[in-house]
Ligand SMILES: CC(=O)N[C@H]1[C@@H](OP(=O)(O)OP(=O)(O)OC[C@H]2O[C@@H](n3ccc(=O)[nH]c3=O)[C@H](O)[C@@H]2O)O[C@H](CO)[C@@H](O)[C@@H]1O
């Protein structure tokens with residue numbers, strides 16, 4: 001079993017660069033199968049487990065996919081299979097995003113119910129409501145979802161009951177190749193949706209309004225491969241910003257875009273962190289004492305749920321009582337129990353967690369309960385007394401490339417090891433303690 005072992009106490013300094021955004025690249029790769037002519041060339045693609053998974057999903061459907069360094073090329077001009085392979089779809093939430101492109105291009109799509117982080121019930125009703133409004137018939141059963149339409153999808157007016165990122169993306173893709181005009185209301189406004197719309201427009205689509213709550217799409221008859229650079233990952237950037245702040249360090253996070261991170265920057269500043277905009281990113285300087293604050297997760301431009309657990313690690317080190325209210329996912333507090341193993345004092349009340357700081361964090365054996373929880377536990381380990389050992393790294397690998405290595409380059413005392421090596425490490429550590 002692999003572990004990340006971190007010993008607290010080092011201030012982080014230096015420069016780290018954010019990779020391309022996981023939540024932008026996954027819909028973009030899914031969208032690339034809508035092109036019946038030409039190749040797509042995607043740059044700044046992060047080498048994540050989720051990227052390998054979505055590549056396998058579309059490869060099994062007959063698309064030609066190559067990844068070299070940070071560039072992925074997709075040629076989907078051959079006839080594709082319209083069923084996504086279950087073993088890959090189940091690994092990852094975003095694989096449901098092949099439905100929109102398949103249904104628009106072939107009038108049929110079948111996928112298994114997708115996986116992803118277990119952070120709530122994560123229904124797909126808004127995706128399906130959108131497809132139905134465009135004329136598709138949906139059958140859900142035996143762990144799969146199947147959609148069929150006679151001829152082409154028809155443009156429609158669709159109001160989303162909740163501003164869902166995935167539903168907005170799936171329906172934009174379907175509408176791009178539908179007959180006529182589609183108007184989507186109460187859309188999600190995340191930067192990753194804008195990135196997807198920009199890519200689809202390069203492919204020949206007519207989409208306006210992405211990033212606002214109303215998106216208008218004029219369907220076209222055909223879409224073509226295109227070249228696109230993926231936007232930087234605001235959540236990975238935000239995670240490194242917390243790493244700098246929590247250790248009282250000074251780190252330039254290249255690629256961190258202020259306009260994508262306003263709520264995170266504002267809250268960190270309230271906590272006493274200095275954040276300076278530089279030409280190629282944000283410089284983060286941690287204070288000697290952090291102040292308590294409150295956050296409430298909301299759809300963009302509100303505070304991102306994907307930064308909630310990392311902020312919890314920061315708040316554990318702040319002076320006073322902080323409150324986190326999670327409004328996006330109903331079960332995204334599993335890391336609280338793991339933080340408690342590190343001596344954290346926290347109380348869950350409904351959808352809120354009350355955090356009493358500052359905590360005398362102690363190193364412990366903890367599990368990454370989901371992707372961001374894994375990162376947050378490592379952040380706490382950067383300032384805990386002694387060794388923190390984080391397991392279940394499969395979650396972390398879905399969303400972070402070389403997380404431990406990047407922290408090490410910033411000066412952290414951190415290693416990623418397999419269990420056997422970890423035992424050697426522990427013996428050496430206890431030997432060095434006994435000689436003190
Ligand atoms: C691959 C990707 O981009 N994942 C992100 C995406 O997930 P994802 O697209 O799954 O998240 P959504 O925006 O769809 O979910 C937001 C809320 O809407 C609800 N909902 C969603 C769809 C639906 O049909 N019905 C419904 O009720 C969900 O249960 C949740 O409460 O946005 C989330 C919210 O910012 C992020 O945490 C994820 O990192």
Ligand SMILES: C=C(OP(=O)(O)O)C(=O)O
Pocket residue numbers: 092093094115116117119306371372399
């Ligand atoms: C919840 C997340 O991802 P996913 O939607 O892919 O499970 C995340 O990125 O924090």
